[in-house]
Amino acid sequence: MGLMKPMRRAFLAILLLPAAAGAESLEMARSLSKGLDEVYAMHFSTAEADVRLAIAADPQHPYGYFGLAAVSMIKYVYGSEQADPGLLEEFSLRIDDAIVKGEAWRKLHPRDPEGFMALGAAYGLSSRLRVVRRDWIRAFWHGRKAVAFLQSAVKCDPAMGDPWLGLGMYDYYADAYPRFIRVLAKFVMRGDRARGVAELRRAASIGRYSQVVSQLILTEIFLEDQWGLRDPVEAMRLSAEVRRRYPDSAMIQNIDIIARYEGGRYDEVLAEADAFLAQAEAGDFDIVQLAKAHVIKGTTLWAMNRQNEALQEYDAAAEVRAEGKITRWGVWAQIRAGNLLDSLGRRELAQARYRIVAAAPDRWGLRQFAVAGLRAPWSDSRPGHISPFGA
Numbered sequence: 001m002g003l004m005k006p007m008r009r010a011f012l013a014i015l016l017l018p019a020a021a022g023a024e025s026l027e028m029a030r031s032l033s034k035g036l037d038e039v040y041a042m043h044f045s046t047a048e049a050d051v052r053l054a055i056a057a058d059p060q061h062p063y064g065y066f067g068l069a070a071v072s073m074i075k076y077v078y079g080s081e082q083a084d085p086g087l088l089e090e091f092s093l094r095i096d097d098a099i100v101k102g103e104a105w106r107k108l109h110p111r112d113p114e115g116f117m118a119l120g121a122a123y124g125l126s127s128r129l130r131v132v133r134r135d136w137i138r139a140f141w142h143g144r145k146a147v148a149f150l151q152s153a154v155k156c157d158p159a160m161g162d163p164w165l166g167l168g169m170y171d172y173y174a175d176a177y178p179r180f181i182r183v184l185a186k187f188v189m190r191g192d193r194a195r196g197v198a199e200l201r202r203a204a205s206i207g208r209y210s211q212v213v214s215q216l217i218l219t220e221i222f223l224e225d226q227w228g229l230r231d232p233v234e235a236m237r238l239s240a241e242v243r244r245r246y247p248d249s250a251m252i253q254n255i256d257i258i259a260r261y262e263g264g265r266y267d268e269v270l271a272e273a274d275a276f277l278a279q280a281e282a283g284d285f286d287i288v289q290l291a292k293a294h295v296i297k298g299t300t301l302w303a304m305n306r307q308n309e310a311l312q313e314y315d316a317a318a319e320v321r322a323e324g325k326i327t328r329w330g331v332w333a334q335i336r337a338g339n340l341l342d343s344l345g346r347r348e349l350a351q352a353r354y355r356i357v358a359a360a361p362d363r364w365g366l367r368q369f370a371v372a373g374l375r376a377p378w379s380d381s382r383p384g385h386i387s388p389f390g391a
Helices: 004-015 026-040 044-057 063-079 085-108 113-132 136-156 163-180 182-186 193-206 211-224 232-245 250-262 266-281 287-303 307-319 328-343 347-359 367-375
Strands: none
Touching: 026 044, 026 063, 044 063, 063 085, 063 113, 085 113, 113 136, 113 163, 136 163, 163 193, 163 211, 193 211, 211 232, 211 250, 232 250, 250 266, 250 287, 266 287, 287 307, 287 328, 307 328, 328 347, 328 367, 347 367
């Protein structure tokens, strides 16, 4: 739906904590590796504690500071479902600090491939932040800096696999973004989506610490690419592989369930969604995950022509409260319910759902979909795609 999907999909890139294999401190390497696993598992407090241990082990090295920024951003995107702007500001300060530390390290170690890797990753995350804030020009230049430093890392150490994650991300999104964001089309981005996918596959194959995040990025691309690279079967293979590694992660489970939905395996999705709901209701996951599971189940039921049951799931999602407030997925459930009602020819009821969203504070940029629904009814009898980000 518009430019929202590629912007949010890009956030998966920040799950990379750069390789520390050649760093002086083995303790730093172990702490970063442990922190990475904790981030994937959505144990954010433990992940931050591990990253701070890495910083204590080697206070000058930039990897730890980059790791702190990554934890903040993943917690904002996946933990709070973008409901805590304080985490976004925290990330902004931390990524700026990571860049400063990276530049200082590079001055002391001008030929260190890990130094180039750290700066490339930091500038890449800064570019993602600029995209969110619609600061397109700075996003472009920080992206170019990221690519330059990552290319330098590969040049210094051709055996490094992790830089190919950032290079693949740049190639893919530099090709995709201008198709959504017209101002970027005025710049010479020189991206290539197919080459980006090949580079991401390389990172997934030979990267030390980038295998999982590369697999997740590829999963998202194969689910949502609109220009010929969509491949739900490959997406399911990749998501299942990651899930085997992190079976208890709500984030990974959701991605795998959505991949199965996109692959048309609806019966499996319903079974998985019910199991997920049971865990969420038991308190195994954050309350936001409960709303998300109801939306996934509702959309699947709609795809199976079980519309009344789907509406019940959307209503259940809309009723979930986190700290007394409706969740992002609850808002999206109201929009989807409006779409479904439109598909049934129940226009007045659909408009009532859209009005609820249009009249509420626009905390997640979803009002645009409610406004579109008020202007014209949903024209498809089918629900279409599910995005892991709710829009």
